Every structure is written in C-alpha cells, then in structure tokens.
Amino acid sequence: MLSGEVVVLGGAVPTGWRSGQVDATPWGARGVAAADPLPLSLAVGAALLGDRPHRLLAVDGSAVVLPPGASVLVVGDGTAKRTEKAPGHFDPRAAALDDALLAALRRGVPQDLALDGVLARELMVEGLDVWRTVAGTVEGTFAAEVLYAAAPFGVGYAVATWIGS
Amino acid sequence: MLAFRGKVLPETSLVMAIVNRTPDSFFDKGRTFGLGAALERVDQMVAEGAHLVDIGGVKAAPGEEVPAAEEADRVLPVVVAVRAAHPSVVISVDTFRASVAEQVLAAGADLVNDAWECPEPETYDVAAAYGAGVVCTHAGHLPPRTRPHRVAYPDVVGDVVQTLTAMAARAVAAGVPAESVLIDPGHDFGKNTRQSLQLTDRTADLVATGWPVLMALSRKDFVGEVLDLLPDDRLEGTLAATAVCAFQGARVFRTHDVAATLRVLRMVDAIRGRTEPVVNVRGLA
Numbered sequence: 524m525l526s527g528e529v530v531v532l533g534g535a536v537p538t539g540w541r542s543g544q545v546d547a548t549p550w551g552a553r554g555v556a557a558a559d560p561l562p563l564s565l566a567v568g569a570a571l572l573g574d575r576p577h578r579l580l581a582v583d584g585s586a587v588v589l590p591p592g593a594s595v596l597v598v599g600d601g602t603a604k605r606t607e608k609a610p611g612h613f614d615p616r617a618a619a620l621d622d623a624l625l626a627a628l629r630r631g632v633p634q635d636l637a638l639d640g641v642l643a644r645e646l647m648v649e650g651l652d653v654w655r656t657v658a659g660t661v662e663g664t665f666a667a668e669v670l671y672a673a674a675p676f677g678v679g680y681a682v683a684t685w686i687g688s
Numbered sequence: 689m690l691a692f693r694g695k696v697l698p699e700t701s702l703v704m705a706i707v708n709r710t711p712d713s714f715f716d717k718g719r720t721f722g723l724g725a726a727l728e729r730v731d732q733m734v735a736e737g738a739h740l741v742d743i744g745g746v747k748a749a750p751g752e753e754v755p756a757a758e759e760a761d762r763v764l765p766v767v768v769a770v771r772a773a774h775p776s777v778v779i780s781v782d783t784f785r786a787s788v789a790e791q792v793l794a795a796g797a798d799l800v801n802d803a804w805e806c807p808e809p810e811t812y813d814v815a816a817a818y819g820a821g822v823v824c825t826h827a828g829h830l831p832p833r834t835r836p837h838r839v840a841y842p843d844v845v846g847d848v849v850q851t852l853t854a855m856a857a858r859a860v861a862a863g864v865p866a867e868s869v870l871i872d873p874g875h876d877f878g879k880n881t882r883q884s885l886q887l888t889d890r891t892a893d894l895v896a897t898g899w900p901v902l903m904a905l906s907r908k909d910f911v912g913e914v915l916d917l918l919p920d921d922r923l924e925g926t927l928a929a930t931a932v933c934a935f936q937g938a939r940v941f942r943t944h945d946v947a948a949t950l951r952v953l954r955m956v957d958a959i960r961g962r963t964e965p966v967v968n969v970r971g972l973a
Contacts, residue, residue: 549840551882556842563838603837610837612750647837 527592529572533564534599534652535581542579545570564598564653572596584640584652586659597657599650601625601679602643609677611647620646621679624654628683631667634658648679663687689867690900690939692778692798692821697739700963701934701953704780704942705730705738706906709762713747715907715919715944726766727773734774736946741774742801743767743792744782748877750833759783760791771796780823784832786811793818799868801825801942803877803904804832806855812862821868823902824855828878836878844883845890848873849897856899870940872902876909884910888929895937903933904942906949927952935960 535541545566546557561569565579577596580587589595601621604614620642627635637658643651665685672681690697709726711718720726730741745762746754754762763781770779780799781792786808789800793814799821802811806824815822826848828839841847852871860866873894875884887894888910894901905911911925912918923945930941930949934956943949957963 549842550838551844551880551884551886553882553886563840607751610835612835649838 525575525594527594528590529575529577529596530589530593531565531568531572531577531579531596531598532582532587532653532656533562533568533579533597534583534650534656535562535564536583538581538583538585540578541565541581564649568596568598582653582656584655584659587656589660595657595661597653599653601648601650601674601681603647603649603678605674605679606677609674611677613677614646616642617646617679620648621674624648624679625669625672625681628681628685629667629669631665631685633661633663633665690870691865691867692740693819693868695776695778695798697778700957701938702739702940703737703946703950703953704740704742704902704940705733705736705946706742706744706942706944707733707766708744708747709766710745710747712751713744714749723765723769727769730766730770731773733946734777737950738777738946740778740780740799740940741770742780742782742942743770743797745788746783746833748803748833750835756785756787759785760788763788764791764795767792767795767797784808784811786814790814793820799823799870801902803827803872803874805829805851805874807832809858812859812864815859815868816863819865819868821870822859822864823870823872824852824859824899825872825877825904826851826874828874830878836880839878839880839883841883844879844886845893848887849893852894852899853897856897869899870902871897871899872904875903875905879910881910881913884908885914888932891933891936891938900940901933901938902940902942903930903938905929905933906941906943906945923948931956 543559543561544557546560548556601624602617604611604617607613636654667685670682707729711721720729743763743766745759779797780801781797782801784802784804789811800815801823803825805827856869859869873887906926907919907922911922915925930952
C-alpha cells in the first residue's frame, strides 16, 4: 500500500525533519533514557513502521513541503473529553468534534481537517497541529476508508487510509 | 522531630486516616458525607490508632465544582467536633484553597494537606501565621482536579525531588515550622501508573532529601492498574506498596484502612529495628 518515500507526520516542536530514538522512559518505562528521544507522535509512527525506511517530520499546524510521491503516516488523535473518566473529564461538545473529524477522514478531503483551534485545544485534541498541517499541505481528493473509530478510554481514536487517484 | 502545633508525634511510622465529607470520592462514595457519619468514622479511626486524621470536602477527581464556602461548610464542623473530642490527634485538612485553610486552622486544625502543588501560595503564609504544618505535594504541575494526559518527565523522580525540596524551602521561608513540613510525591497526580511505581521503588531518593515523606497510596489507580482491580479490592496492593515505602523510610501513610495499615507499619518498623516487638518471649522464656 505504501509507495515512494515514507514520511511520518506528527505534531511537535521544534518543527522540521527529526531523528532520534523511540524511548518510553519519559512515560515511566524503566531503563536508561535515550540521549535523543523522539516526541510521542513521531515515536508512535516510528515504532509502527519498525525497520521500514522512513523519515520523521515534526509540524506545528503550518503547511509544509512533502517529498513528491511520498506516502505519509499521519499520527494524531481526537478529543480527550468523551466520558467522565476521560483524561479531560466529560465535555458535551467532544463527541461532535470527534464526529466532524471522523467525517472528514471518511470523505478524504484534506481541507476538512482544519479544526477550530480554540475549541480543539479546549477539548485536548493533541492531534490538532498535525490535522491542520495536513489540511494546509495536502491537495486533491482521496479514496478514504475508516478502519477503526472509537473512544475506549474517553479519547477519540481513529485509523483511516487515504489512497490518491 | 515531627510536630504540629505542639503535638509531637512518635518516632515510628505514622498513619493519617482519610475522612471525606464528600458525596462523590472514588472509594467511599459518600459514606461519610453526613456530619454524623464523618464523626463516627473519625472516632473509629482514632480508636484504631490513627495518629492524624485528614478531613476533605472536595474530591480530587474532576467533577462538580465545589465553591470555597461550601467546602468550608463541609469541613469546618468536622474540625470543630474532632478538636473537641480528640484533643491530642493531629487534624489535617485536605484543601488547595488558602481561604479554607485559614478557617480550619482558626478552628483548631494543625496541618494543611494541599495535594495540588500549592496553587495558592498564600496557603503557606496562612499556615505560618497559625504555627501550623503543610504537606508539599507534587502534582505534575497540573491545575487542581485535573487528570494527567500523556504526561512525560525526563526524570520523574528528579522532578519530584526538585519540586518538593523547593516547595518545602518556600514553606519554611514563609514561616512554617520546619518540624511541621511533610513532602508527598503525589502518586497518580500528574502521573501514569509506571511513573507512580518508579516513585514507590525509589522512595529512598525522597527520604534522602531529609524531609519527612508522606505517602498517599490508598486504593489508588496505580495499584488498580497493576492488579487490574477496582478500588474495593485494592487493599493488599496498597499494603504491599506501604511496606515497600515504609521500609525505605517514608514516615506517614494516608489511608482509608487504619487498622491494616498500622499492622503493616508496626511490622516494618520492627523489622528495621525502629520498634520492639510487643511480646518478646519466643526462645527467651
């Protein structure tokens, strides 16, 4: 399914091409901390890709220039306020924002991922920056498929594929 | 020496009993919300051997907002009644508000247990004015009553040690008696389970600061996640953590289960040679 160069996009600062180690010690794993640990989103992407060659790009919501023909793994999420036990407790607006994000993923229209930043921050959408970068960077329409969408811990998760024509 | 407004505590490991005047705390779920029930609970816990009682009027988790006036209405009558009924017990009040601290100290409380990294710095000034104590608690630098979301630390133990020693120094600089300052790493507060476990494992690093360490472990989620058990079934896990922390020198244990915790602490203290066996006849008679 992946063609061309593989690029992982994740919201993090400093922005730009990044290298480093997948290191879970900042989240409590035992062991020696890596000298150059990756931010969470890029670490998740790198771990998912394993030995498959890839590059890592940290973004802050601004448009970026992607290598032509690249396959992109976007690592982001939805709100964290879906239930009383959610990290951000319950907020009645959260489900609607996650639904809008999911609808955009289903449609395969990048511009629809430009979430309302104020609301998304209030609802603890850690993926906000990466969704906005995709909205501002990627052009065209895609054949979209949502493989998973749920909020098992009160956080909106989704897995989707977009294939360009 | 550990002392609060003239009440000198014994040199053993100590028990702080939890009494929640809340309708919605995670374990007792309102059982001691009524004033009568709360006071009965205090009587029982003091009879079981609690050295300190910690009275709370606002649950730690996010939820319904409790205004300061209502919080004071909940905790003040308990403080007044316990002060009268148990003159020698150390009364602690679990609050992050300086205004509530002021009222309960005026009513005879001895210690302000702020579990949220002291969001109102004047709390220390208030405690100092009454010659009362404070608990300095690490809460992951989060605002009160919020949950951690993917909180990362380059070195969680180092962060806790640095934060708490700075807070304790601030408390003393504000005039809080040095023998009345406790530090609490704040298990689960701004931390995931693995981070709380590391802090448990490395209790000695906190003890090495020289400040007496308060551990608030009772039936918390880090115990629940290790064992995959709900709060009702977290006693053994809590007691295991209690023993590990006491063995490394933590001094005060905040608990829902006074009698069980006290037995564990007596055992650990005896193992470490801090106390003598109550009976010592075997092989010696």
